[in-house]
Amino acid sequence: MxxxxxxxxRYDNIVxxxxxxxxxxxxxxxxxxxxxxxxxxxRTARISLVIDMSDVGYLSSAMIxxxxxxxxxxxxxxxxxxxxxxxxPLLAMFKVTQLDKLFEFAADAEQIIQLYRRKPx
Amino acid sequence: MTRPLNIFPGEPPNKPPIVFERxxxxxxxxxxEILDEVVDLLINSGWVIADDRAWLYLCFDEIVVNAxxxxxxxxxxxxxxxxxxxxxxxxxxxVSDQGExxxxxxxxDHEDPQALMLEHGRGIRIMQEWLDELIYYRGxxxxxxxxxxxxxxxx
Numbered sequence: 001m002x003x004x005x006x007x008x009x010r011y012d013n014i015v016x017x018x019x020x021x022x023x024x025x026x027x028x029x030x031x032x033x034x035x036x037x038x039x040x041x042x043r044t045a046r047i048s049l050v051i052d053m054s055d056v057g058y059l060s061s062a063m064i065x066x067x068x069x070x071x072x073x074x075x076x077x078x079x080x081x082x083x084x085x086x087x088x089p090l091l092a093m094f095k096v097t098q099l100d101k102l103f104e105f106a107a108d109a110e111q112i113i114q115l116y117r118r119k120p121x
Numbered sequence: 122m123t124r125p126l127n128i129f130p131g132e133p134p135n136k137p138p139i140v141f142e143r144x145x146x147x148x149x150x151x152x153x154e155i156l157d158e159v160v161d162l163l164i165n166s167g168w169v170i171a172d173d174r175a176w177l178y179l180c181f182d183e184i185v186v187n188a189x190x191x192x193x194x195x196x197x198x199x200x201x202x203x204x205x206x207x208x209x210x211x212x213x214x215x216v217s218d219q220g221e222x223x224x225x226x227x228x229x230d231h232e233d234p235q236a237l238m239l240e241h242g243r244g245i246r247i248m249q250e251w252l253d254e255l256i257y258y259r260g261x262x263x264x265x266x267x268x269x270x271x272x273x274x275x276x
Contacts (some may be wrong), residue, residue, distance in 0.1 A: 058174070060179060060183065
């Protein structure tokens with residue numbers, strides 16, 4: 001399923017996926033985003049996936065669960081996932097459930113892309 | 122640290138007084154309409170600050186989805202009821218469904234490292250972080266969410 005609010009740029013195995021939607025609450029949006037991100041993990045071995053969520057203002061716990069699934073898919077291909085640009089309340093939601101142990105977080109996408117370029121997989 | 126979840130078999134308190142009351146069929150396509158209406162009420166009334174809008178959406182999404190899909194098993198003939206109650210110092214939102222409730226053992230313990238990779242079950246833990254009270258009555262089919270009013274007099 002195509003995700004019409006996801007813009008993907010690929011730099012070798014670094015993949016920047018920018019989510020261009022404020023609300024990640026409705027099931028169709030959550031499913032299409034998760035499928036598109038999982039497809040990127042399937043497509044690229046040793047992926048360094050940077051999900052730019054700076055446009056996202058609201059999300060549900062179902063969306064957080066789908067991001068865990070994306071992390072699993074990336075790990076399966078010996079990759080890694082970072083989430084960039086999360087607004088403070090949303091970052092707090094990840095930390096409450098210990099997901100800061102799973103994902104890398106960065107204030108903006110450029111910061112983490114630079115880090116991944118310095119430390120390739 | 123995870124707070125224990127309170128699930129009581131009995132009826133909820135009948136105060137503070139209800140200031141908003143609505144029923145909706147268990148149709149997930151109605152969810153956004155419900156969320157927008159209640160979130161706007163709480164923020165536009167000054168009971169919750171606008172910066173906390175993301176927490177409200179997550180909490181109400183969680184509670185409404187659980188009521189519709191788990192409590193009422195997605196049956197559009199069954200309704201959920203949502204009320205907003207208000208006292209001098211706090212607001213309460215209640216959401217009830219027509220189901221049988223649930224047991225706490227069905228909720229993953231997110232302090233347990235084994236639960237880290239689960240794709241579900243985080244909603245209650247996140248709600249507990251922001252709310253002052255998250256209590257279930259009627260064995261779990263009646264959710265009670267409460268927090269201090271943002272506009273309460275400071276002491």
